[in-house]
Amino acid sequence: MTQDTTKPIFEASRVWNRAAHRQPMPLDIPGGPHKGEVANMLHLHKDRLSASREADIDARLSRLEAAVAASALEEGVSSDLPVAETSSEQPADAGIAKLSARRSAVQAFALCQVAITQYEKDVGVYFERHVEFDAGEKRLLLDGLKQYDDDTVDVIVDFVYVRKAYLDAPAYGKMLREKVELYQVMTGRQATGVLLIAAGKVNMMEEWALPYIKASAIDNDVGLQIYSCDQLGFHPGAVSAGVL
Numbered sequence: 001m002t003q004d005t006t007k008p009i010f011e012a013s014r015v016w017n018r019a020a021h022r023q024p025m026p027l028d029i030p031g032g033p034h035k036g037e038v039a040n041m042l043h044l045h046k047d048r049l050s051a052s053r054e055a056d057i058d059a060r061l062s063r064l065e066a067a068v069a070a071s072a073l074e075e076g077v078s079s080d081l082p083v084a085e086t087s088s089e090q091p092a093d094a095g096i097a098k099l100s101a102r103r104s105a106v107q108a109f110a111l112c113q114v115a116i117t118q119y120e121k122d123v124g125v126y127f128e129r130h131v132e133f134d135a136g137e138k139r140l141l142l143d144g145l146k147q148y149d150d151d152t153v154d155v156i157v158d159f160v161y162v163r164k165a166y167l168d169a170p171a172y173g174k175m176l177r178e179k180v181e182l183y184q185v186m187t188g189r190q191a192t193g194v195l196l197i198a199a200g201k202v203n204m205m206e207e208w209a210l211p212y213i214k215a216s217a218i219d220n221d222v223g224l225q226i227y228s229c230d231q232l233g234f235h236p237g238a239v240s241a242g243v244l
Contacts, residue, residue: 164195
């Protein structure tokens, strides 16, 4: 009787195929880094990246704060929350101090909120207001922010009150671009910016008006929306109550 060798030959072939295709075991390369050293190197690299990112954020915040401070000084107004300061008129009782916010600060902040509300109505989107991102002693302040849950890029609103035509300047678009880039570095999210202008005079709505602001929006790839104070239904009036 002839012996059936088909099965043993098949089994042997299968064993041979496994052996032929078996991946070789990894070998340690003499003089190469061990697992512990690799982990330490990765940890060190991660720390350096973190330190570099923090240094980048700090430098950007410093530049932005200087630019915003210079702009606010030139304008005489800011969209920051009004802060009560020591009043020039004090009570007779030396134990009692009188504090009051500057009229221009209160009016500019109110105008900012009215302008954002109007913009919300026009685009059908609601924004968080006066949003702060703190990094140590420095902060990124955004007048308005819309964050989306999907892949839609976030929207940052930056408000500027242009009281007079001479305040038209190319710096506004650049500052907003800085804020957008800094926001992206700090949060890891994509964003775009909208420059929201409240014009103190009706003639600032003319096509020829505010050329520097319009050019800065284009040059820095940010959106631009201009309202007159009449359109918003609110005009801050004089910067100082003393000139009323």
